[in-house]
Amino acid sequence: ETGVTQSPTHLIKTRGQQVTLRCSSQSGHNTVSWYQQALGQGPQFIFQYYREEENGRGNFPPRFSGLQFPNYSSELNVNALELDDSALYLCASSLSEVGGGGETQYFGPGTRLLVL
Amino acid sequence: ILNVEQSPQSLHVQEGDSTNFTCSFPSSNFYALHWYRWETAKSPEALFVMTLNGDEKKKGRISATLNTKEGYSYLYIKGSQPEDSATYLCAFFSMDSNYQLIWGAGTKLIIKP
Numbered sequence: 001e002t003g004v005t006q007s008p009t010h011l012i013k014t015r016g017q018q019v020t021l022r023c024s025s026q027s028g029h030n031t032v033s034w035y036q037q038a039l040g041q042g043p044q045f046i047f048q049y050y051r052e053e054e055n056g057r058g059n060f061p062p063r064f065s066g067l068q069f070p071n072y073s074s075e076l077n078v079n080a081l082e083l084d085d086s087a088l089y090l091c092a093s094s095l096s097e098v099g100g101g102g103e104t105q106y107f108g109p110g111t112r113l114l115v116l
Numbered sequence: 117i118l119n120v121e122q123s124p125q126s127l128h129v130q131e132g133d134s135t136n137f138t139c140s141f142p143s144s145n146f147y148a149l150h151w152y153r154w155e156t157a158k159s160p161e162a163l164f165v166m167t168l169n170g171d172e173k174k175k176g177r178i179s180a181t182l183n184t185k186e187g188y189s190y191l192y193i194k195g196s197q198p199e200d201s202a203t204y205l206c207a208f209f210s211m212d213s214n215y216q217l218i219w220g221a222g223t224k225l226i227i228k229p
Contacts, residue, residue, distance in 0.1 A: 004159065033217070042120070042205060042219030056215030090160070102148045102167055102209070105217070107159040 003027065004093050006108035013081050014116050021076045021111045023091035032074045033105065034066060035090040043090055049074055086115045118142055120208045122220035129196045130228050136192045137223040139206030143187035150207040150217065151180055151191055160205065163191075196227045 003026040013019050025032050031050045035043035045058035049068035063079040072093070078085055089112075092105035121140040129135045141149065151163040164173040169184040177194045193200055203224045207217040 033215075035219075040221065042207075042221045043217075044219070045216040048215045058216055092160075102165060104162040104165055105150075106162070107152075109157075109159045 004091065004106050004108040006089075006091055006111050008111060009109070010112045010114075012114045012116065015081055015083060017081050017115075018077065018079045019081060019113060021078075021089050021091075021113070023074045023076070023093075023108055025072045025074070025091075025093035026106050029093035029095055029106070030072055031094045031096060031103075032068055032072065033092045033094070034074075034076045035092065036060075036085075037088045037090060037110075039087075046076065081115045083115050086113060088112050118208065118210065118213065118218045120206060120218050120220040122204075122206060122223050124223060125221070126224040126226070128226045128228055131196060131198060133196055134192065134194045135196055135225070136190050137204065137225075139189045139191070139208075139220055141187050141189070141206070141208040141218075142210065143185060145211040146184040146187075146208075147211050147213075148209045149182055149184075149189050150209070151189070152205045152207070153202045154205060154222070155202040163204075191223075193225070196225075198227050198229055201225060201227045 005024045007022045033048040034046040037043045048056040052068045065077045068074040088110045090110045092107045094103045094105045149166045152160040154160040166182040171182045179192045182189045203222040205222045207219045
């Protein structure tokens with residue numbers, strides 16, 4: 001196991017609602033990335049946080065936002081949920097700012113979100 | 117738009133046989149290529165991070181090669197075992213990707229006993 005945990009494991013929401021997903025990084029990791037994986041596709045990068053600041057963002061609208069806390073746990077918030085937001089949401093932690101690049105990422109098991 | 121392609125999409129292999137599959141990525145501004153294994157109901161697990169052209173990495177029966185000039189990487193599994201059944205994902209990172217890993221859709225490997 002990677003030591004990265006996510007909660008909840010499953011979630012059902014209705015269109016228009018807001019959701020918060022949580023991630024606890026592996027000890028000592030100061031970088032966390034969030035991904036969305038739709039069925040049959042590879043993970044899509046949402047954003048990355050390094051030492052509590054967002055330092056990279058993929059092609060996702062502003063209603064996707066995040067926070068990273070001093071203990072390096074993090075949250076993904078999605079406002080005004082749409083049906084297309086139904087997906088598996090993964091977080092991954094790594095040791096450095098270039099975590100998405102040359103460093104190994106350690107993934108959590110994901111949160112499966114269903115929007116009805 | 118940066119794009120990563122993996123082939124084949126799925127693969128059925130007899131136990132004991134060897135197999136390989138491909139990850140294709142843009143050859144410009146290369147920084148790193150990652151391989152991950154993802155078993156059902158588990159977290160994706162890192163296999164390799166490769167940065168140098170011509171690099172070859174090995175982990176047990178699994179190995180990978182990298183050609184950054186032509187933009188491809190091969191993953192090889194020797195003597196497939198049932199526990200190798202998983203989806204194998206590659207991800208590409210470039211100098212100008214804004215900290216973003218670009219992922220392929222994966223190759224789903226099923227080992228038949």
